[in-house]
Amino acid sequence: MLHKLDLDVLAGQFTKENASHGHDKLKKYSVSSFSNHPYSLYKVEANDSSVSVETIFAERDYWLKQLSIRGGILFRGFNLGNIAAVEQFANHFMTSVFRENTEHTPLVGSTFVQQPVGYASNSFLLWHNENTFNQRWPTKAIFACHTAAKVGGETPVADSREIYQQLDKQVREEFERKGVRYCRRYQAENGIGLGWKTIFNTSSKRVIESICLREGMQYRWSSDDSLITLADRPAVYQVRETGDMCWINQAQHWHFSCLAPELQHTLQKLCSHADEYPRNCYFADGSPIPDSYMAHILDVYRQHQFAFQWQAGDLLLLDNRLKAHARNPYQGERQLLVCFGDMASFAPE
Structure with missing residues (x-):
């Protein structure tokens, strides 16, 4: 069930944390919660168009604390839907930015602000924590709205802590015990999915092989010049600062x-065997993940997602450990800017 929450209902209502935050700040922006759920997103809205985002930057430590609790904050009314604003915001709220993200297309004029993955506008893009199939993945994500779709196009979010808690114990424990094996088949060029030359940003097989070894992936080359990789990753993640368990696969x-x-x-018509699919996954011991498990997981996500209508200039800051995101189908033009940073790693310390 999709909870499409009316943000205006709570506009102007302040949390206890913000009430003690300083009366002069309250005159410049209002803070509200999407709901009374402890993991609900915050909305921070400028009281008028003259309020500068520098007001938010001056309170960086406070907002990072709220991010670690809520998992996400929507900033509205600060005109943040452009490359320069996203770069400035990222440089204030991220220690380091992720510049090597070849899963997304870079935007002209920036070295790390990108556009979302191209995906059919009439389809729902399922929930995911960004890049957690890789050994290195970002802990922070920014989504900024340049142009909001006329219909749909929301970015539903689901709390990874709540998904972990709500999953059937048997399903969760088997994933925890076994982990997930991500199987990917890349053609040399872009076709059914992105090709290995695009993803690895090189045409050198030797370079790709060294990257695979460094990133904890098994690899092999097929007779048609396709690259097949296997990556075993954890299904869950424990946040070091809080001890919270998150469903992050x-x-x-x-x-x-x-x-x-x-x-x-x-795909069944194009491929003679499941090994030829562009993507698939199993438990990390090689055993199949039952379809019934996946149906249950999807149902839990559906029941515990939240969405809001984008407005031009909005910026959503997410803790990628605590929040998974998705994308609703849409009509009309839609342009979001994305960037990621503050990398974590599944590699043994």
Whole structure:
């Protein structure tokens, strides 16, 4: 069930944390919560167009604390839907930015602000914590709205702590015990998915092999020049600062049963064996993940997602450990800017 919450209901209501934050700050922006749920996003809205985002930057430590609790903050009314604003915001709220993210297309004029992955506008993009199929992945994510879709196009979020808590114990414990094996088949050039030359940003197989070894991936080359990689990753993650357990894997993004029926049919016609699918996943011991498990996981996400209508100039700051994000189908033009940073790693310390 999608909870599309009316933010205006809570506009002007202040939390206890903010009430003690300083009366002069309250005159410049209002703070509200999407709901009374402890993991609900905050909305911080400028009281008028003259309020500068520098007001937010001056309170950086406070907002980072709120981010670590809520998992996400929506900033509205600060005109942040452009490359320069996103770069400035990232440089204030991230210690380091992720410049090597080849899963997204860079925007002209920036070295780290990108556009979201191209995905059919009439389809729902499933929930995921960004890049957690990789050994290195970002702990912070920024989504900024340049142009809001006329219909749809929301970015639903789901709290990874709540998903972990709400999953059936048997399902959760098997994933925790076994982990997830992500299987990916890349053609040399872009076609069915991005090609290995794009993803690895090189045409040198020797360089790619060294990257695979460094990033904890098994690899092999097929006779048609395709690259096949296997990556075993944890299904859950414990936040060091709080001890919170988070459901952070991307099984629902990779498992064949989670694809739209028409796409399943197309791939079955194109591929003679499941090993030829562009993506798939198993438990890390090689055993199959039951379709019934994946159906349950999708149902839990559906029941515990939140969404809001984008407005031009909005910026959503997420803790990528605590919040998974998705994308609703949409009509009309839609342009978001994204960037990621403050990398974590699954590699043994």
